[in-house]
Amino acid sequence: MMTNTHNWQLIREFYAMFNQKIMAEKPSEWAIDPYAWDTGLIRMTPIESWLWHDIRAADVVVYPQYPVLGFFVDFANPKAKVAIECDGEFYHRDKSKDAARDAKLREAGWSVYRITGKDCRDGVDSDQPSKSAARQFVQRIASLHNIQRAH
Secondary structure: OOOOOOOHHHHHHHHHHHHHHHHHOOOOOOOOOOOHHHHOOOOOOHHHHHHHHHHHHOOEOOEEEEEEOOEEEEEEEOOOOEEEEEEOOOOOOOHHHHHHHHHHHHHOOOEEEEEEHHHHHOOOOOOOHHHOHHHHHHHHHHHHHOOEOOO
16 A cells, blocks of 8 residues: 655645646646656655656646645646646545546636556657557647747
């Protein structure tokens, strides 16, 4: 069983400091450094870390552990109202709880996407990560919602 090592209040305070800046930026541009979370403020599960690697490699603008409606979304672009959830085996056994949470997000205008831990892991050791299920998943969402930085 995994233990929760997040300081949720500190994460809320972090985003509260930057929320105005995040909301003022285009959905396809970072308002804060996408490597700011490497300081240890947010500790990701292995599947979140694998997906975060694909997110950054694809230059998709989503923020990890973003507070929305009283809970935390694994990755979110609050400007575009896009939420991405990584469904690990342990934390997502209760599908009805996830469905209720997704319904609340959708009622508030959010688009919610879920990816399995297996798909997050797919391609991690590949020499062609751009072909992985996770990378394709991230790129599809980015294309649908215009949340990928222009190169």
